[in-house]
Amino acid sequence: MPELPEVEVVRSGIVSHALGRVIESVSVLDERSVRRSDGGSARFEALLPGLKIMDVARRGKYLWLLLGDSAGQLLDEALVVHLGMSGQVLFKTADFPPEKHLKIVLELGAAQESATQLRFIDQRIFGGMYIDTLVETTDSAGASVAAASRSELGAAVLPSSVAHIARDPLDPHFDVAAFRKKMLRTSSGIKRLLLDQSVISGVGNIYADEALWQAKLHYAKPARSVSAAPTRDLILAVQRVMEAALEAGGTSFDYLYVNVNGQSGYFDRSLNAYGQAGKPCKRCLANGISSIMVREPFMGRSSYRCPRCQRKPRGL
DNA sequence: AGCTTAACCTGAGAGC
DNA sequence: TGCTCTCAGGTTAAGC
Numbered sequence: 500m501p502e503l504p505e506v507e508v509v510r511s512g513i514v515s516h517a518l519g520r521v522i523e524s525v526s527v528l529d530e531r532s533v534r535r536s537d538g539g540s541a542r543f544e545a546l547l548p549g550l551k552i553m554d555v556a557r558r559g560k561y562l563w564l565l566l567g568d569s570a571g572q573l574l575d576e577a578l579v580v581h582l583g584m585s586g587q588v589l590f591k592t593a594d595f596p597p598e599k600h601l602k603i604v605l606e607l608g609a610a611q612e613s614a615t616q617l618r619f620i621d622q623r624i625f626g627g628m629y630i631d632t633l634v635e636t637t638d639s640a641g642a643s644v645a646a647a648s649r650s651e652l653g654a655a656v657l658p659s660s661v662a663h664i665a666r667d668p669l670d671p672h673f674d675v676a677a678f679r680k681k682m683l684r685t686s687s688g689i690k691r692l693l694l695d696q697s698v699i700s701g702v703g704n705i706y707a708d709e710a711l712w713q714a715k716l717h718y719a720k721p722a723r724s725v726s727a728a729p730t731r732d733l734i735l736a737v738q739r740v741m742e743a744a745l746e747a748g749g750t751s752f753d754y755l756y757v758n759v760n761g762q763s764g765y766f767d768r769s770l771n772a773y774g775q776a777g778k779p780c781k782r783c784l785a786n787g788i789s790s791i792m793v794r795e796p797f798m799g800r801s802s803y804r805c806p807r808c809q810r811k812p813r814g815l
Numbered sequence: 816a817g818c819t820t821a822a823c824c825t826g827a828g829a830g831c
Numbered sequence: 832t833g834c835t836c837t838c839a840g841g842t843t844a845a846g847c
Binding site: 501502505560581582583584585623625626694696703704705706750751752753755756773800801 | 838839840841842
């Protein structure tokens, strides 16, 4: 479910509710939600109590809590959160009844007039939380860099399980040239590249379709046939749609996506392509032309496009 | 090596 | 009412 804008809404919500607070106790209510964590729930529940939440970072759809010991020393392990298709993070007081799909509860040290539990809720259990070691990476930039110039050159400290994830389009060090290089090395359609988290991260089915609509590209157009200028347009479209969605608090179709206070985002009203099958293409309509949006299967999921301004490439 | 598909889960809605 | 089928914002492991 959640793509970059929704995950970023959650990240900033955790920052405002939990920064500087100490994890007092942990309950894992469903082992499957910590299946990616070494040692399972036993280690998960034993390791976290007493640790302080120092910061919350994100790359693409992954976010992680940086932890400190009682002396404020940063640990080399982080608490990673992935929302999968249906994960939620909510802050609630202990007296609030448990949600139907409540999976993990972190009790937080007292803070004034603020909820004391960080709750992880997940209907489909494709998401989860896990403890992971932080590693240094130089990313696709290439040569390893001196520690002093690290942030400037874009090296990063990431959980090891996130090291293979490319920078996302809102990252100041996102590299359009590297993206284009990968486009030229594949025989895949352009949408497959957009959804490949090791090529560009944070893009899911909604924002891929929105960006392709903005850039007037067909999802199956071979990536290597998209030249330099349209590639820049496409990346700009991804950035614009994600920034607008972030501004609107994300995209919510139902109760499955809400922010940490339980509120929906309202970007669904601004969608031009995703879920718009049977409705007129807004761009064509503005030009006085009638064209009806269609839904088609691609990569085992649905793609939405305008048959007139996102024409099928020849030979497909 | 690169690409495709199946599997992991629960629930909502459509059609019969 | 209740059954079956399809679909859903993601990722990974196994297959060709």
